Amino acid sequence: MxxxxxKEIFFQECEEQLTELETGLLAMNDGDDDPETVNxxxxxxxxxxxxxxxFGLDDLVAFAHVFETTLDCVRSNKLEPDETVMKVMLKSADVLADLTAAARDGGTVDPARSSTLAKDLEALANGQPLPDGDAAPEAAAPAAPAAPAEPVAEAAPAAEASEGPAPTDDSGFQPVPFSFDDMDEAPAEEAPEAAADGKVYTVExxxxxxxxxxxxxxxxxxxxxxxxxxxEVRCNSEALPDLEGMDPEDSYLTWSITLTTESDEDAIRQVFEFAEWDCKLEVTAGKPDADENAEEAPMVPVPFDLSMLGEPEKEEAPAPAAEAKEVAAPATAPAPAPAPVPAAPVAEVAPTPAPTPAPTPAPEPAPAKAASPIIKEPAKKPKVSAVAPAQQIRVDLERVDRLINLVGELVINQAMLAQSVGENEETVSGQGNNINLGLDELNQLTREIQDSVMAIRAQPVKPVFQRMSRIVRESADMVGKNVRLVTEGENTEVDKTVIDKLAEPLTHMIRNSVDHGLESAEGRMAAGKDPQGMVKLSAKHRSGRIVIEIEDDGAGINRDRVKQKALDNGLITPESNLSDEEIDNLIFHPGFSTAEELSDISGRGVGMDVVKKSIQSLGGRISIQSNPGKGSIFSMSLPLTLAVLDGMVVSVADQTLVVPLTAIVETLQPEKSDIHGFGAKQRLIAIRETFCPLVDVGEILKFRDEPADPIEGVALLVESEGGGQRALMVDAIQGQRQVVIKSLESNYSNVPGIAAATILGDGRVALILDVDMIVSASKGQGLALEEMMSA
Amino acid sequence: MKTKVLTVDDSRTIRNMLLVTLNNAGFDTVQAEDGIEGLEVLEESNPDVIVTDINMPRLDGFGFIEGVRQNDLYRSVPILVLTTESDDEKKNRARQAGATGWIVKPFDPTKLVSAIERVTA
Structure with a gap:
């Protein structure tokens, strides 16, 4: 790595953190005051x-820092997260996201925007009103001013204040000979010889x-x-009690070190940085005058062998360290080894011969675990603030895809097996029912495996929904409306590929709802509505598909205006007699836009037709329900996965084709009386009260030159763009089954009218129809017919 | 035998940086994502030194350090906390909980390694 x-991982992680951030902030905004949320x-x-x-991303660090400081105030209850505060926070989250994106993609973020927000954040943290106006006078006021940095009981290097024993009293200081020559491989340059001009310090x-x-x-x-x-190190062991009186965890030894060095006092203190709090440390220039004490309290000099500790050199340290520890362990064991038999101060027992394993510099509580008594007490469980989350692993998407592919093969093989068993029923039946039973079970299992594998790729729509809250905020700000977003069913799961492609159409539709759907605050009040508009985003599963709805409580589609616009653009004729639904659906027509002047947020060159196209490319459908004065609901229905498809297997001119089941409204067996000719070779089929253009699939795909006789075939009624319907004529229906989608584009090339291919139970390849393409290919005749019908 | 470092941090980015830095410096590493996991892997990994973050979900660094110190086997294993420069308060709280020392974030790889070497034999 x-x-x-x-860095890539970092940015991935940022995405997750930003999602987390937004979720939390939105929850707080909705009144969630759980401290864990703020945390x-x-x-x-x-x-x-x-x-x-x-990674040295300074802009990001700087902004995150002020943001964090303000959040810390909220976290420690110094700042009340009221509406003003939350608004600043939410905006800050957006800026943080932008800064992250800029750091990743190399773009820039408007410095004015981030610095204004940074100032707002700082003001909030300091309990001041927001700099740019009266926005939050009360908001910040009651909050205690961010406390002056807590008076930390400072780790005064205790030495100065120390009432400790004066280093030069008549205690039994004893010099410990200390020589670098004893160190096995200590390079001389690492341990400078006492330079002639080196200063001398005494460290107590x-x-x-x-x-x-x-x-x-x-x-x-x-x-x-x-x-x-x-x-030169001397140890004062005077405070050492006798063995019975000794607490192995206490500290009894004090040290006096004479150091000749070219470094300064700071460098010496730096060594004790981690220890500062837990010792008395005094560093003075010059030699101690304790030398003479050595004679008063003679102790046998103990070799201080640094090599036992392992060497600090980089290349050496990690390797031998563990062993070194083992070796060092006995030496650092709690007791001063030459246990004074007579209960007398060690100092007096002095004349122990040198070879004895003697007091080492650290006789205190054995730090080495090797020396610890192996008594396994159950460690007291620290308090846990939350339930353990479900265990998760991260898997490369490619691996999952490979698995899905294999399962696809398995499904095909299983279908082939079933088919050949079916074809050889005679031979097989001799074996009793076992084969068929086994086959049924295999079938069942295969389905289950497939569902489970698909579930691996399934993810909740939550992240996409969350992104929409920013879209709502920003577009509402831009058009000066007050809008709240309500989400529902965020945990509804759908295939990752579907999710990835959902953001764009959703963004556009949300913008559309805020911009065109909702009225201005005045307009809403005049209509007796809450001045705050509402956009609701919901997801749910319905019959094997996911249905996503975008609902607003605005004015609904202005049908007169839509009609006028369609007339102006030549989409319809003045004679057209369109149903409300058909008028509503006109907004999906390419090039249609009702916004009279292009506002900031629409006018990006993306119309609802593009939205519709992208939904359709996912195998989805979109529809509108609009209620004048009450609002509109855009409803999208999408497949849960793009890897398998429930299809109707049909035959056309001796070819086997698959029609996506979701496209089919109903199937009919036409009667002769239902078929009505029109023009040279166009035909209509009468379905209940309406007429529907017939499209011969074989002819459109050029499998045959002339359309087949409709009475011989089967009509599949499909829904086409613009809400109208078509009857696709096929020769026969073979059956319905779930098929594994194999891309034609990646294996061959794009074929008009064909969406993809699959392999059937008998091992043959079957093409999957692109219903919308078929319908639009027949458009020429279709449009003419429609006009005739509406006339 | 290499010195074994247990790193506890909820950020994948930091975990990976620690991993790379420590492995390059010749250490063995074991990783945990938060305090709870840290305590779980503590005994099975038997580290020589621990490097932990403070802000973590489920169980933060303070709680984790206390937990380690309550385990008799690890009462004196060196624990370094990752902390930002400015945060004296956190440093002090970590010390009260039983931390041996600290490493200032964002860490400089050589400083990280030398801090670990400072507290390990």
């Missing part, structure tokens, strides 16, 4: 900041028990200190 890959929001921003820092060091409890180790501190220069 290299840095670029990590999650805070963490999201914090994580983005952390990662951005690692008295660790508390806390130092060991936090995993620090005196020996390691000395090792680091030794890197600075020539040092």
């Amino acid at each position: 290299d840095m670029n890959e990590i 999650a929001v805070f963490r999201a921003v914090h994580s983005i900041k952390g990662g951005a820092g690692a 060091f008295k660790p508390n028990a806390g130092l060991y409890a936090k995993g620090n180790d005196t020996a390691l501190l000395f090792r680091d200190l030794a890197q600075l220069g020539q040092m």
